[in-house]
Each structure stands twice: as structure tokens, then as C-alpha cells.
Amino acid sequence: MSRIEQLREQIDACRTGGDDLLSPDLAELAQSIGEGGSPADPAVGSEFDRSQRFDRAVVSALQDVAVPAGMLERLLAKTAAAADRRPAGILAPAVDAAVNPSAGAPTGDAATVAATPATATPASATSAMLSRRRMLASAVAVAAGIVAVAFVLRSGSQQKIGLSQLADDAQRWNSEAKSHPAWNQNRPDDVSKIFPVVPVLRGGSGAVVQWRTFRTARGETAIAYDLSSGPGDRAVLFVVKTPHRYIGVASAPSLVPLPGTTGGLSVGAWQTSTGLLYVLVVEGRRPLSDYLRAAPLT
């Protein structure tokens, strides 16, 4: 068996660029390739270098897998749907209380029925039957309540939101964005496929300094793209995936600030036909046109 074969497992255990050779388990290999000033075995050293190059090539090839189209959207939708599911224990008491204000009392009919002995008298049997009727009526009422709540929630899922509300939202989002410490510094390549910015920004995705996701108070998924280029220049573009209609906003990038914003902010907003709401908040005197493409896009 050659020296390389003897050391094969140790060579294979070394990560590229890692400090694995410092491990006592691999001391023999470290000695053979001359780590720490030991006399080196050129053949082992050469094989070690080849192995490391091979590993780098394998890692690169392993990463070469195309992500299925639309997977990110599907994942976001699934996780958002799972997050929106409320435990039954939260909704049920609220519905029950709305339908039957006395339902919260611990001495309910169910307890009475459960406690009814098998040798019940006719009077107690009648009482039990009445209790069962009451239970049935309560169940029907609760079911009706659930349907009513579901209807209200469904109706509420498509709101019409006015400009003043949007201006308030924009100021709140901007305020929260300013104070939030955790932003992503990497390029938003995947994110911008769903929340596109290239068509609207003057600098394209390159103008995005950092980004983060957030949820609006209405539960919409949103991205904040920080476009601030330095001190005295603060601008954030919010892109919101929303089922709601924002009344009074343009359908293409608008360079006209919304009325009603205060605190030295300029806010531009538009909503695309695909439901994406864009809100650009600029602090200071720079016009919206410094950030947005001048030509309106459809």
C-alpha cells in the first residue's frame, strides 16, 4: 500500500480552505505535507492539492441546480397560509361568546349531561333531553356564527383603501423601516422576481442598498427596498403584494407626490394590474423623479 493510500481517509477528510489539518486525527497527514515545518512527502502533498482542487470543482457542480420556476412564490404562499391558520381554541371561544353570551360560564349544559347518571328519573331524563336540545341549538348557533365570521373575514379580504389611509401607512412603514436593525445586504435577485424593481427604478436593482421583508397591519406580504445612497439621502421603496384596491393611486409609476403626507416626506404610489402596490417614500427635498424612471410604464 502506497503512502497516499495509507493517508487516503485523512486526505478526504480535509475541507477546502478549512483548518482540519490542525486536528490531532490528521496529524500524520499534516506531517506528510509539511504543515508546521515538518519534512514533506512531495507525492502526498501533490495528491492533497489535487484532491482539494477536485473538491472545489465538485462543490461548484453540486450548486449548479436550477430552481424551479415559481417555487419561491409557492413557498411564500404556503408559509403565509400556514401562518394565517389560527388554532381553533382561539377562534371558537370568540365565536361562541358572540353567539351565546352565557356560554362562557363554566356550568354549561354539557357538564350537566355528562353528569347525568344512567338510572335517571323521568324528570331528569326530560331535563337531559332538553339539555341535548339546547346543546344542539348551541351547536347550530356556533356553526352559524363561524359561517358569519368567515363571511365577514372573506368580505374583509378585499378592501378599498383610500389615499389618506395609504399616506398614514406609508409614514408608519417608513418609521418602522428606519428603526429596524435587520436588513439583508445581498442582492435581491430572487426577491425582485416577485417584487420587481428593475422596471421602475432609475438605477434598477443596482440602486437597492439593502432590503427586508415585512407584513403590513392588514397581513399583506411586503418588501422594503432601501435606496438611500448616503447621509442626507433617505428613500425607501415599499412593494406590497395585496388583494386590496388602493383608490386614487395611479396604475403606473407616478412622479406626483400623494397629498396628505407630513414630516418632510414625499410619497409616490401606484398599483399594478397584478396587485402589486408600490410606495416610494423620500425624506427631504429630493424629488421622486430622482429615483423613478421618468417615463411612465404600463
Place this chain on the structure above:
Amino acid sequence: MDQHGPPRFPAADNVESSGSSGQPGEAAADLAALVMAHHAALYRYAYRLCGCSAEAEDLTQQAFLIAQRKLHQVREKDRASAWLFAVLRSCFLKSLRRQRPASAAAINVEVEQFAGPTPEVDEIDRERLTAALAELPVEFRVVVLMFYFEELSYQQIAQQLEIPIGTVMSRLSRAKGHLRKRLQPDEPVSPAVRVAARAEQGGRMSSVTVRTGK
């Protein structure tokens, strides 16, 4: 030696938070950020583990849904990736346990020690790599992917899989030897590789039984 590997799943209690305030909206935003930042890497890892794009997407989704339930454990952003990889690997291993044993069509592949020198390759043939991975039995594939993909040391792999260090070193070396052999530029494409490639096209990687030392 770096002993600070990612936490073992499910006992991933020592991973720090990305700063969630604990509010539901904030948690949802944190999760969306996790999905956006890590979905591609997770999918690639899942695909290399199982060899099937549909199953890889399912595994990726499972990992994020588990992350959603245990988001409070993911407290340190730069270690979220390691935590998610561990979750996904756990999902993959659980999915294997739910599946039926290998069919009669399973093929025997010898994972042998490849004695020759490491080939000098500028670029790895992607199809050969996929097929060579598919040939590896799962216990070898998991170890070699933990090494290459999760960038774990052999000690960390041993710790996470709860197997002896010697077993990890042996499996890692045999698996890498197999890849070295199969990725030789002049290595003929074996029938096993063709079967594995067909299996990949049709679904998950084919199951193989292997005669090995460990």
C-alpha cells in the same frame, strides 16, 4: 479545529434569533425573509439528497414549515442556513424511513476504494455527477453531501449523525473515491449510471444496495 457546527436537529436550541419581537406579523416577516434568502440553497441541497425536483421542492417546503413552528430557535441570522440545512436533512431521512424497501429492480453497486490519483478536472460533468451521486447508498450520499454542501467537518458529521468518527471518515473516503472514479473523463458510463439517470428522470433516485466494509 472548528467545533462550532450547526446545532443538531431537533435539539436546535442554541441558535440565536434574527431579532423577532415575537409579534405574529414580525414573525411572518422573518419567515418570509428566511424563505427568500435560503430557498435556493435549500432546494439545491434537497435535490442533491433525493435527486428528484418535485420531492426536493416538497422537502424545502417542509423545512420552512418546520422553521415556521420553531422560528424562535433561529436567532442568529448567519447560522440560519446551517439550521435549515439540518432541518431539511432530517426531513429527508424521515421520508426515507416512511418509504418501502428497495424494489427487486434495485441494483448492486460496489462502493470501492478508488486507489488511483485524484483526476485533474477543470469542470465536472453535471450529468455524471448526478448519476454518481444516485449510485451512492443513502448513508454514503448523506455524509458526502454534509461534507460538500453543509461544509461540515468529519467530527461535526459524526456528532450530528451520532455515528463514530472512524465510520464517517471511511464513508466519506469511499464516497469521494466513488465520485473520483465515476468522474474520470475517460470512465465509461456504466449501466448503473444509465439506470440512475433514468430513475432521476422518472422520479426519485433509484435505491441501491451496496456491499461495503462499513
